[in-house]
Amino acid sequence: MEKVLMKGNEAIAEAAIMAGCRHFFGYPITPQTEVAAYMSKRLPKIGGVYLQAESEVASINMILGAASAGVRAMTSSSSPGISLMSEGISYMAGCDLPAVIVNIQRGGPGLGGIQPSQADYWQATRSTGHGDFHIIALAPNNIQEIVDLTQRAFDLADTYRMPVMILGDGILGQMMEPVELRPNPSADLPEKTWATNGTGGKRKKNITNSLYLKPNQLEQINIERFKRYKLAEEKEQLHESYMTDDADIILVAYGASSRICKNAIAQARAIGIKAGLLRPITLWPFPSRALKHAAEHAKAFVCVEMSMGQMIDDVKLAIECKRPVAFCGRTGGMVHTPGEILAVIEAVNGGETA
Numbered sequence: 279m280e281k282v283l284m285k286g287n288e289a290i291a292e293a294a295i296m297a298g299c300r301h302f303f304g305y306p307i308t309p310q311t312e313v314a315a316y317m318s319k320r321l322p323k324i325g326g327v328y329l330q331a332e333s334e335v336a337s338i339n340m341i342l343g344a345a346s347a348g349v350r351a352m353t354s355s356s357s358p359g360i361s362l363m364s365e366g367i368s369y370m371a372g373c374d375l376p377a378v379i380v381n382i383q384r385g386g387p388g389l390g391g392i393q394p395s396q397a398d399y400w401q402a403t404r405s406t407g408h409g410d411f412h413i414i415a416l417a418p419n420n421i422q423e424i425v426d427l428t429q430r431a432f433d434l435a436d437t438y439r440m441p442v443m444i445l446g447d448g449i450l451g452q453m454m455e456p457v458e459l460r461p462n463p464s465a466d467l468p469e470k471t472w473a474t475n476g477t478g479g480k481r482k483k484n485i486t487n488s489l490y491l492k493p494n495q496l497e498q499i500n501i502e503r504f505k506r507y508k509l510a511e512e513k514e515q516l517h518e519s520y521m522t523d524d525a526d527i528i529l530v531a532y533g534a535s536s537r538i539c540k541n542a543i544a545q546a547r548a549i550g551i552k553a554g555l556l557r558p559i560t561l562w563p564f565p566s567r568a569l570k571h572a573a574e575h576a577k578a579f580v581c582v583e584m585s586m587g588q589m590i591d592d593v594k595l596a597i598e599c600k601r602p603v604a605f606c607g608r609t610g611g612m613v614h615t616p617g618e619i620l621a622v623i624e625a626v627n628g629g630e631t632a
Contacts, residue, residue, distance in 0.1 A: 281456040287312035287354075289421050289457055290380055290444065291320065293428035294352050296459060299378070300326035301351040303340035305333060305359060308392040309448040310382035313354040334359040338366030338379075345375040346486040348473025350432050354380035357398050358389060360406075367441055368407030372488025374472070374503065376435030378428070379413075380444045382451035385611035393611025394448030396533060399588035402445050403562045410500050412507050414442040414514065415561040417532040421455035427559070429462040436467045438510050445561060447584065449534040449613070516559035517568045521547070525554030527626055528572055530593050531582035532558045535614060539582055542619035551627050558589075569596035578626050579603045582619055584612070602626075 284292070291313050294302075302317040314330065321328040327344075331337035337353050344351035355363065360381045370377060383398045385391040402415040414434050418424040424446065431442040474484045490496035518536075521543060522528055529539045536557040546553040556572055558565050573579075578601055581590045587605045594603050606622040608614050 279458045279460060281458050283454055283456050284421060285312060285452065285454045286421050286424050286446065286450045287382065287452070288316045289424050290354070290428050291316035292459060293425040294378065294432070295320060295324070295326075296461060297350065297429040297432040298464070299350045299352050299432065300324070301344045301349050302327070302353065303329050303331050303337040303344070303351070304353045305331050305337050305355065307356045307359045309384060309394070309451050310354050310356045310380065312451070313380060313382070334362035335366065338363035338370075341377050341379075342366055342370050342373065342375060345370065345377040346373065346474045348470040348475050350378075352378040352380065354382070356382050356384045357386050357395070360398065360401060364405075364407040367413065368409050368411065369488050370441050371407065371411035371413065372409065373486045374439040375486070376432075376439050376441070378431045378435060378442050378444065381446070383445070383447045385609070391611045392448065394534065394584060394613060395609070395611055396447055396535065396584040397586070397588065397609065398445065399561065399583070399585060402443050403564070403592070406443070411440075411503070412510075412562055413440060414438070414510060414563070415445050416442065417445050417559060417561050418450065419533050419536045419557065421450070421453070422457045424450065425457050425459060426462075433464050433467060434510075434514065436464070436470075438506050439472075440506070440510075445533070447534055511563040514560055515563050515565040515567060517565035518555070518557040518559060519568065519572075520555040520557065522554035522556055522572055522576075524552055526552045526577045527554075527580060527623055528576045528578075529553065529555045529580045529582050529619070529623075530558070530569070530589065531555065532561065532589075535582050535584055538614050538616055539619060541616035542623065545616060545620045546623045551623060553623050564592050564596060566596035569593060570598070573597035573600050576601060580606055580619075580622055580626060582606045582614065584608050584614070
């Protein structure tokens with residue numbers, strides 16, 4: 279299949295269209311504005327609906343309405359905008375609604391800056407909104423994977439009836455790479471018998487609701503919901519292993535940071551240090567099984583993130599604290615160099631911690 283050169287943000291939009299998304303509601307914010315701009319041009323031409331909402335709060339509630347009707351819907355934003363969406367995401371989880379949410383992260387907290395960051399890891403995996411719920415969080419590290427994971431996100435959302443987040447950063451959103459736009463027909467997806475799309479006089483009406491005033495009823499609904507989450511945890515853990523078979527030191531990094539790690543690993547190997555990379559692709563569910571297996575032979579791990587270390591606890595939990603975990607981080611929009619990562623690898627190899 280012929281490849282085309284695409285910017286990451288535009289690749290997300292086109293992949294969503296190929297996955298059957300015809301409803302997009304969003305609000306511009308750097309560095310993800312091109313997602314909405316692309317959708318504004320494409321969707322009206324193919325019978326879809328694009329609407330620039332008056333705010334991120336409005337856009338996530340428009341997504342809730344569209345998802346309730348059973349259609350594939352998507353929104354996109356960047357860090358502060360996702361914070362504004364948090365209440366609506368919790369409502370969607372409480373209604374068991376599938377949709378795709380894109381977060382192309384920027385530096386923070388607050389308005390921060392427009393440079394790339396990975397400081398929304400906790401938000402995506404721990405605190406997307408209030409209450410007992412999870413969302414699936416996918417972290418691509420190249421533009422082809424952006425395409426593939428965006429398409430997969432819609433299928434996962436429908437399969438487990440839950441929101442799915444594509445968690446990228448300003449580097450991936452703005453960079454360009456050649457991609458294959460491969461059709462990816464969905465198969466074996468459950469019928470949306472719950473959708474509020476009209477009865478036609480043939481069935482009892484459906485109601486979308488997240489309000490349950492009887493505590494025993496809400497408890498039982500939460501318990502049943504977590505059975506689906508447990509199934510997702512068992513079946514949907516994704517990761518990439520790179521030169522880990524003989525590695526003494528394993529870097530754990532996702533997204534753009536993982537690409538830089540591969541250069542550092544090559545430099546480490548050149549000076550006789552056996553380093554490798556385990557890259558989480560699903561941040562939730564976290565690839566705990568792969569990390570636990572790696573801890574059987576690795577001597578140490580190094581968490582590499584564009585944050586102050588938000589993934590460290592998940593790595594320690596996955597390996598049951600059986601090996602030391604060092605940290606190599608940049609924050610505020612700063613990006614690692616391979617040399618900085620190599621310095622931490624050398625320190626850990628010498629018995630020190632970074």
